[in-house]
Amino acid sequence: MLTAAASRRLVTGALLVPTVAFLAVAFVVPVGILLKLSLTEPAGPLSTYADILGSWVYTRVFRNTIVLGLMVTAIAVLLGYPTAYMLTRLKGFALTLAVYGVLFPLWISVLIRTFAWILLLEKHGPVNRMLVGTGILDAPAAFLFSNTGVLIGMVHVLLPYAILPIYANMLRIDSRLMLASDGLGASPWRTFRRVYLPLSMPGVGTGAVFVFLLSLGFFITPALLGGANNMTVAMLIENLVNDRLAWPLAAAASFLLLAAVLALLAVTARFVKLDTALEAR
Amino acid sequence: MRWRPLLFRLAVHGFGSAVLAALLLPILAVVPASLNYGSFISLPPETWSTRWYGRFFADREWLTSLVTSFQVAAIATVVSVVFGTAAALGLIRVGRRLRAALTGLILAPLIVPVIVTAVALYYTSRSWGLTGTVTGLAMAHVLMCLPFVVLNVGVSLGGLDPNWIRAAEGLGASPARVFMTVTLPTILPGLFGGAVFSLMTSFDEVVMSIFLAGIQAKTLPVKMWEVVRLEFTPILSVASTLLIGLTVVMFVLFRLAAARTAAGTETRP
Structure with missing residues (x-):
């Protein structure tokens, strides 16, 4: 028993x-x-990593990925901050509708969201027709297969991951602090800069880290919207596996990517609340 | 309210609304694109027609991929819900450190970039004979679905008062009966939400599927991925529109379940 x-x-x-x-x-x-x-390459235990880090072609892909990620992160935070603030000012049905507006795109396949941008950004697509029609552009611009296309597509896919943590953080800010600052004679701008902005920085940090982390592993969007110069690490890994059958190199590139993600998480662990963004969906 | 004058409020609401519109409206572009008559997509269509829907449902390859998607999603969802619910119930029974370690393991597939997991699975499943099989794909999808089931069921377990279980046990109920009459009704909304989310996650998954599908087990997103790299045909918009329709239904079901979970956790004293 x-x-x-x-x-x-x-x-x-x-x-x-x-x-x-x-x-x-x-x-x-x-x-x-x-x-x-x-x-376990015959040339030595770390030879694959040396091959990747020693090659100008490969390191350029890593550098491109990081620069692209930083740009996407900056744009997503700049667009997301005022949007998150607007959410804190909404109530009732308008709030529900707006929050669903942020959440729903996360449910749509990345492939569909990217395909939609192909349709919109095409040479004779609606975006170009509008820009030429209103006289902003003289001739249709080549958004597709360029940096611009990748940036637009990636910001669109990742923006909710910036908005949600910033919004969650702003909700916790005590509005009486702004009234106090106001009562003590600070200008609105000064109140924002000295009180509201610092208090909302943890949310900005979490959102930024989140967007950047996710951008590092991006594959579908840059592969479809980017050109030959827009290769990301994920595209390089796919290329090494499927086109060049260079498995050990693909494995080394994979673990360099993973190491970057883990290092960033370790450095930011103090202020990033991973679960807030995971539960967001 | 002086520090938030009218002009500022207008600017914030204008900007925020524009961002929300920019999040939602582009996705809907695929709907009119699916109603083109010609073989090239023009937006808005020059001649409206539903003929590409007919083409989609008459095409064996597209239909097969749709069926494969449903098979993979069904298996992945059942496995995720059964394993994930059990794990969520187990996690509240262990100490804090073990719980943190196991939660980390369960969430790890969401933190490791999908491309890395995809390549690792592709490499090993070739020697295990799992590439190009519905089972192999479903197992890969479980990695992405399981964490959300554990999280969702975990949240709804917060609404379970341990005293109810003790009361049932004290009244002589067997563990199975306690589960069926006390635990299960409480976690049902979370379980349902996790199931809906799993179904959609599996249905939408592209990256791992591209590597693991082979020729035999192409899901709808894999078929779309192959076609979109060759040509921009209205049939792609048809597939996208159908997937968006399914997503809307799933999203509404999930929100309903989430509302039930919230109501459940609030009733707890």
Whole structure:
């Protein structure tokens, strides 16, 4: 006969084992095998990493990805901050509608959102027709297969990840602090700069880290909207696997990408609340 | 209210509304694009027609991919819900440190870039004979669905008062009966929300699917990915519109479940 404590432990184990075993077999082992592959080249354990970091072509892809990510992050935060502020001023039905407006795009496949931008940004598409029609442009611009197209597409996909943490943070700001600042004679601009902005910075930080982290691994959007010069690390990995069959190099590039993500998470762990953004959906 | 004058409010609401419109409206461009008559997409269509919907449902490859998507999503959802619900129930029974470690493991597939997981799975599943199979694809999708089931069920477990369980046990109910009559009704909205979210996550997943689908198990997004790289045909807009329609239904179902979860957690003293 089992004691009560032992049978309780047995039930706990039975509840957790399927998930842990599944993740071990379907996730930890495959990632481990890929790591081993990147480390067991005949030329030496770290030769694949040296190949990638020593090649001007490959490092340029990494640099491009980081620069693109920083630009997307900056634009997403600049667009997201006032939008999040507007959400804090809304009530009732308007608030529900606006929040759903931020959440719903997250449910739409990245592939569809990117395809929609192809239709809109085409040479003879609506965006170009509008810009030429209103006289802003003299001739249709080549948005597709360029930096501009990738930027527009990626900001569109990642913007909700900037808005949601900033909004969550702004909701926690005590509005009496602004009244106090106001009462003490500060100008609206000074109140914003000295009181509201610093208090909303944790949200901005979380949103920025989130957008940047996700942008580092982007594949579909840059692959469809970008040109030959817009290769990201994810596209490089795909290219190494499918076109060049250079598995060890692809594995090394994968772990350099993963290392960058983990390093950024470790540095920002103090103020980034991962769960806020995960539960957002 | 002096520090927030009218002009400022107008500017904020104008800017915010424009951003929200820019988030939503571009997605809807695929709907009129699907109603073109010609083989090239023009927006708005020069001649409106539903003939590409007919083409979609008459095309064996597109239909097969739709069926494959449903199969993969169904398997991935059932596995995620069963494993994820059990895991969420298990997590509240262990100590803080083990719980943190296991939660980290469950969330890890969302933190590791999908391209890395995709390449790792592609490499190993080739030797395990799982590429190009519905099972292999579904297992890969479970990695992305499971965390949301665990999170959703976890949230609704917050509405479960341990005293109810003790009361049921004290009255002589077996563990199975306690689960069926106390635990399950409480977590049902969270479980349902997790299931809906899993279904949609699996249905939308592209990156892992591109690597693992092979020729035999192309899902709808994989088929779309292959076609979009060759030509911009209205049939792509048809596929997109159908997927958006499915997403709207799933989104509404999820919001309803979320509202039930919130109501459940609020009733707890």
